[in-house]
């Protein structure tokens with residue numbers, strides 16, 4: 001509902017259902033990515049297990065969960081880590097489409113979904129480098 005108060009990003013991890021939920025979102029997201037002719041070639045790994053793990057742990061940390069991502073990978077520096085990949089409007093939009101599908105499958109309350117999608121929208125734009 002439009003009148004729901006905004007959800008603080010730091011409370012999302014718990015409200016969304018913890019690590020399992022993020023693993024599920026990221027798994028669905030990559031199911032879309034591997035079928036995407038624009039995005040698939042950017043990911044070198046055969047099985048994407050590493051990519052899935054890194055994205056899930058990053059999101060858990062960002063949304064108030066455990067800081068395992070930074071313990072394993074250091075400071076996120078996401079824009080810098082994305083420099084090797086040519087990310088223009090089309091790549092950004094494809095990424096967002098798969099993430100939106102994955103998030104919507106969770107059937108979250110509207111305010112929670114809006115907090116997640118608002119972050120992804122801004123982060124994906126920030127990652128553009130072409």
Ligand code: HEM
Pocket residue numbers: 039042043050051052054055058073078081082085087091092093095120123124125127128
């Ligand atoms: C906008 C379009 C985007 C494209 C095309 C893209 C593509 C990629 C690719 C090809 C990789 C390397 C594979 C890997 O290490 O997993 C990667 C890594 C990663 N991406 Fe993205 N990405 C995008 C946006 C985002 C956004 C919005 C986020 C966060 C909200 C994000 C988070 C990550 C993370 C956490 C990693 C792993 C970084 C590491 O620890 O090495 N990406 N991305």
